[in-house]
Amino acid sequence: MTTGAPTPTYPARPRRSRLRTFLPLGVAAWLVLEIWLLTVVASAAGGLTVFLVLVAGFLLGSAVVKRAGRRAFRALSETLQQQQGGTAGAGAGAGKSEGNGFLMLGGLLLMLPGLVSDVVGLVLLIPPVQRALGRYAERTFERKIREAGGGAFGDAFQQARIHRPDGKVVQGEVIRDDAGSGSGDAPSEGPRPPLNR
Template identity: 35%
Template structure:
């Protein structure tokens, strides 16, 4: 099943779940009270969206040029916009999710989830970008020579003792990336 159909199935399942919850609530407390709950959640959500939207947009505009801070503020702005959109949709589940995106202390939890998801989705592209960056930067080429493994002993090549002393330890965090040029 392709991603498109998974998204369509998730949206349809969410809509059916919203209707079921509203039906259950109307059956439990009555249709009038259910309508009142929906109206109150919409009003509170719009007021909260207005307040948090202004705050996040202002913090985004005044963001220092640090990439970590800018990424966090862009994610917060996205979550506030998503929260406002979810509050516009009728239903209790979407209202709860929208409020979670708008309230600052629950937004931090949602931010970590969104950043992890975006990180997973963009990982192959970031790896390719790193390789392209390595190819374009001239300072990544390290001049050296190839020593044949056959010349051990007195022939002037590397000895087994040299090989042991230059081999990195298992706990050594040094990683050398590159490619062998002819």
């Protein structure tokens, strides 16, 4: 009987999030649905009709994206002018560009070839839908920030620090031994301050 090195034990792999598990399946199902709908419409109305619908969706989507980009640029320039002028009404430009994100997303979905993406893109162009989705996204973002405790940056900084094997933090300080290197540089006088302040 031979005795060898013990088999190393590895920590358990973290569970995959539901989004990472189901997103590829959702994209594949969406692509299959789009292709199936295009073939159904092509068999019912003809290939030329499907081609014209796809071209019209692309042209409408590009016009919507162009309009949203112009609105966003106009709101940005107004905000910059108000900040340079010191005007108190800095929130006026933000109100005009409130739905630009969903307007841009709707235009991009219209530009994608497919009927389902066109329908979703058209729904995103409706202002009440944009406002409702904006409020939902804002609430979700604020909830995630509260769940994280606002300490995400502090946690990242803590992880970046050097730890000894017993878990104690080692305060970093670099001391060069110039006297032994023979480089001819004069050693600095006195101790150096620590790197973290």
